[in-house]
Amino acid sequence: MKDVAKLANVSESTVSRVINSNIPVDAETRRRVETAVQKLDYKPNLMAKGLRIKRSHLIGLVVPEIVHHTFASFIQYLEEAAVARGYNLIVGNHRDDPSLEESFIDMLVRRNVDGIIFSRVSDKSRIMKFIDKARVPVVVIDRAAEHEELASVVLDNHRAGQIAGDHLGSLGHRAIGCVTGPLRIPLSRERLAGFRDALSRFGASLPDDAVFEGDFKFESGMRGAEAILRGHPEITAIWAQNDLMAVGVLKHLLEIGREVPAGMSLVGMDDITLARMITPALTTVTQPFEQICEKAVEMLLAMKEGDQSSPGRIILEPGLVVRDSTSAPFPSA
C-alpha cells in the first residue's frame, strides 16, 4: 500500500479512499491510484483491514459431519450465499464430540467471525455459554432449537409430516409405518405429529410399534424396516424422516426380497442427490435448501448490523416430489 501511494504520488489514506470508493476522490487522482494498483498488483491485506474495522467478513459454520449428504448441501449453498455477499466460510465438523465443538467455536470467536451458523446443534453442547459472552450473532438451521433464544431458519416440520401422510393416505394406504429421527429432537417429534395428523384424517393406522426411532443414518433405516415388518407384516407403506434412512429401509426390503413399490411404498425426506440415483427412484418430501441458506446468512448479517427488528425465527415450507417408490397398495401385499 505504501508502494502504491508512492507510485501514485499520494498518501496512503488516499489509496484507501480509492479502494473503498466511499469518500469523494478527485477523478484524476483516482485514475493515478488505480493504475498504480494495477501495475503493482496490489492486494489489500484483509487481516489488517479486519483488525481495523472489526469485521472479518468471515462466517463460521458448524456441522456434525461434512460427509453427510444433508450437511454437504447446506455447506454448498451457504458458501454460495456467503460469497455472494462478500463473505467467506470457515467450516468445522465435530463428529458429535462436544469438546471438539467447543474448541472450534472458541477458534471462531478468536478469529472474530462476523457470525456463526449451526447446522444441527448437538444436544449436550453448552454453546450458549460461548455465544453469550462473545456477542457474536448466531443462527441455527435445520434443527429447531430447544434453545428458543437462538435465531433460526427452519422447515415447517409438522407440515412435512402432513405432506408425507397425505401422499400415502391419498394413494390408499391404511396400515403404515414410520422411521423417525431421534425423538429427543423436537424436529423428529413434529414431523411425526404432522404425519399422524394427516393419516388420521384418512382413517389410516400408525401403530405405536410401527414407529421406529432411528438416528438419521443409513443403518438405522435398515434396522427400522426390519423391526417394523417383524411386528407389523400387514403394513404397506413406510415414511422415513430422511432420505438416508429411506435408503436403508429400501436396502432391507430388497434383501428380504420385498419389492418397492409393489410390496411396499416408501417415502423419504430431503431430496438429496442420492434419491434420484437409487432404484426405484425415491419419492420424497423436499426441503428448500437453497432458500434456507440464503435466509440464514441474510439473517445473520442483519443481526450483525444490529437489526433488532429481524424476526427470531423464519419458517419455510416443504414440498413433495413423487418418483417411483410409491404407488397404491397392491392387493397381493
Next chain:
Amino acid sequence: MKDVAKLANVSESTVSRVINSNIPVDAETRRRVETAVQKLDYKPNLMAKGLRIKRSHLIGLVVPEIVHHTFASFIQYLEEAAVARGYNLIVGNHRDDPSLEESFIDMLVRRNVDGIIFSRVSDKSRIMKFIDKARVPVVVIDRAAEHEELASVVLDNHRAGQIAGDHLGSLGHRAIGCVTGPLRIPLSRERLAGFRDALSRFGASLPDDAVFEGDFKFESGMRGAEAILRGHPEITAIWAQNDLMAVGVLKHLLEIGREVPAGMSLVGMDDITLARMITPALTTVTQPFEQICEKAVEMLLAMKEGDQSSPGRIILEPGLVVRDSTSAPFPSA
C-alpha cells in the same frame, strides 16, 4: 489483553509470553496471568496476531462442487487434518466457472492464507498466474496435474486400473467394458491404461467402443451402460472409474431388467458411503482419502516452512473392497 495485563500486574508482553509459552516466564507470574486470563475470559485476537506474525493459520480449499461425494470426503478429512495442526479451512466451490475460481483464490490471497489446496484444478483456470505472484504454497490433490510444476498428492491411478482389471480378470471375465472420466484428464487415461494392462494379461478383451467417456457424474454412468450394451451385448463386466458413475451404470442395468452380478459384474472406484448403501453393495477400488488429506496438509505446511526438500509429488496406493456387485460370469449371461 490490556485488561489482563493490568489485572495480573504485568506488561502486555508478559501476557503474550505466557500465552505463547515459548519464552521462560516466572512460575508465579505465569500463574497470576493465567488466572487473570480465566477471570476475564480473554481470547487472543487471531487477526491481530496473524497480522503481526504474518501467518493466518488458515488454509484455503478450492473444489468444483461441495455436494459431490468425493469432494465432501476430501473436505471432511482435510478439515480434520487442518484442525489437528491448529489450522482452519476456508472452503470455496466454483462450479467449474473459472472466473468464480479466480475471484475465490484472489480472496484467499488477500486473506493471507498459509496455503491453498486444490481438489481437481479446472482445466481452463489460469491459477498459475495467481500462485506465482502471491508466493503462497499450493498443493493439488486428486487430480494429477498437467501442471507438473505444482506439488501434489495423488493416487497411483495406473495401479487402480490394474486392481480393477485383475479382480475382473481373475473372476473369469473376458469381455469387458469401461466407463471412464473425461479423457483429457490424465488420471482417466492412466486408470484406463492400467485397466488395459491387467486385462491383457488375462487375454480379456476391452473393445474400443466398449470404452465410454463419461464425466464422473451419475448420468454419464447411465448413458455409458446404455452405449456399451448396445454395441457389445456379450460383455459380462464393467468398470466405472468412480462410484457415482457405477451407480449410474447400475441404475440403467436395473431399468432394463439386467441383474447384478448375475447378468453383469460391476466395479466402481472411490468407496464413497453410497457404495455400501445400494443393492447390490458395490465392489470398488478404494482411495485412501484420509491419508491423502493428511499428506496434503503436511506437505503444504512443510512448504510454508520453506522446506525445499519436500518431495514435489506424493503417490499413494489404491486398494480393493469386494462386495456384492461382482461374481464369476454366469453361463447364461
Next chain:
DNA sequence: TTGTAAGCGTTATCAT
C-alpha cells in the same frame, strides 16, 4: 525474568 516501544497493514479523525 520482565518492561518499553516499534511495527504488522489498514482505516478514521482531524487538519489543511
Next chain:
DNA sequence: ATGATAACGCTTACAA
C-alpha cells in the same frame, strides 16, 4: 479533496 497521525490487538527486539 488530500495528508498526517493515531489506533486496531498483537509480537518482538532491545534494554533493564
